[in-house]
Amino acid sequence: MSMEKVKNSLLCVIVLLLSACYNHGPVSPDAWDLTERQIDSLSFFTTHHYSQNYNFVVKASQMPISDEAGSQAFDTLYVLKGDPLVVADIKTISSDTIDSVWVKVARDQMTQGWIRESEMLPCVSPNDPISQFIDFFSDTHLLLFLALLVVVVVAYGLRRLMRHNARIVHFNDIDSFYPTLLCILIASSATLYASIQMFSPESWRHFYYHPSLNPFSLPWFLALFIASVWAILIVGVATIDDVVHRLEPSEGLLYLCGLAGVCAVDYVLFSITTLYYIGFLFLVVYIIFALWRYFRYSHYRYVCGNCGARMHRKGICPKCGVENV
Incomplete structure (x- = not known):
C-alpha cells in the first residue's frame, strides 16, 4: 500500500470521528417560559417542601375540611384516620389573620375541601413508610x-x-x-x-x-x-x-x-x-x-x-x- 493511500485512509478515519453523532440531551424549558402559577408553585415547594399532587395520609382521628377557602365556610366534611389524601390546590389568602396558606386536599372525587396549612400538617403524614x-x-x-x-x-x-x-x-x-x-x-x-x-x-x-x-x-x-x-x-x-x-x-x-x-x-x-x-x-x-x-x-x-x-x-x-x- 502506497503512502498516499495510507494518508487518505487516516484522513477518512479522522473525518468520521469528528463527524460522529452528538446527543445534546433533552432541551429544558427556559425559566422565562414558566407561567406565574408555575413559578409560585416552585417557590412554595422550596419553602414548604411539598406542592400540588403531593400525597399525605391522615394520622389524626379525624380532620375537618371546608367547601370554600377562607374564614366563611358553608359546609364541613371530615376525613378519617388512615385516609389517603392528595394536594389538589394551594391558595394564599392574605386577609386571613390566622394562616394565609390554604390547602385543598382530596380523598376522592366526592370528598375534597380546603383547610389551613397550620391545621392540616399536625393531622397528616407523608404517604411514605x-x-x-x-x-x-x-x-x-x-x-x-x-x-x-x-x-x-x-x-x-x-x-x-x-x-x-x-x-x-x-x-x-x-x-x-x-x-x-x-x-x-x-x-x-x-x-x-x-x-x-x-x-x-x-x-x-x-x-x-x-x-x-x-x-x-x-x-x-x-x-x-x-x-x-x-x-x-x-x-x-x-x-x-x-x-x-x-x-x-x-x-x-x-x-x-x-x-x-x-x-x-x-x-x-x-x-x-x-x-x-x-x-x-x-x-x-x-x-x-x-x-x-x-x-x-x-x-x-x-x-x-x-x-x-x-x-x-x-x-x-x-x-x-x-x-x-
Whole structure:
C-alpha cells in the first residue's frame, strides 16, 4: 500500500470521528417560559417542601375540611384516620389573620375541601413508610414515656442480671466486639439525628417529605446518618449471629434482651441530651468507657498453652494454674 493511500485512509478515519453523532440531551424549558402559577408553585415547594399532587395520609382521628377557602365556610366534611389524601390546590389568602396558606386536599372525587396549612400538617403524614417511621419516633410524648419506661425497666433488669452473674454488655460481656460496636453506633446515630434537627432543620424537613435510604443521593450529614442506620442493621445481624454461636440458647436470649435494653437507653439518652448540647460530651465519654470496658475486661488476647483456656494477659492460667510467659 502506497503512502498516499495510507494518508487518505487516516484522513477518512479522522473525518468520521469528528463527524460522529452528538446527543445534546433533552432541551429544558427556559425559566422565562414558566407561567406565574408555575413559578409560585416552585417557590412554595422550596419553602414548604411539598406542592400540588403531593400525597399525605391522615394520622389524626379525624380532620375537618371546608367547601370554600377562607374564614366563611358553608359546609364541613371530615376525613378519617388512615385516609389517603392528595394536594389538589394551594391558595394564599392574605386577609386571613390566622394562616394565609390554604390547602385543598382530596380523598376522592366526592370528598375534597380546603383547610389551613397550620391545621392540616399536625393531622397528616407523608404517604411514605419512612416518613411515618420518623413521625412515630419524633413524637415528644412518646419519647418522654419511652425514656421513663426504659430507665425503670432496664435498671431493674440489669440489677437482676448482675445478681445472677449473667452476661451483659459493658459489664460482664462476651469476647465479641459486635455488641459494643452496636451500642456505640446507636449512641452516635441518636446524637447525629438530634444534631441535624437542631442545626439544619430545613434539610431534615425536606428529607422528611422526600425520604431516601440511598446515602449517595443526600447531603453529606444526612448521608452519614443513613449510612449509620445501615451499619446498625448490619452490625445487629452480626451481633445476633455471634451471640448464637457463643452462648447457650437461654443465656443468649437473656444477653440479647439486656443488649436491647442498653441500646434503648442509649437512643433515648443521647436523643434528649444532645438537644441541650451535653450529649456531645456524653458521647465522647461513653465511647471511651465502652472501648475501655471491652478491651480491659472482655477481650481475651492470649490462650493458655496447657489447657487452651482464654486469658486476658500472660501469667498464671485461672483454669489449670500453669504459668504462661
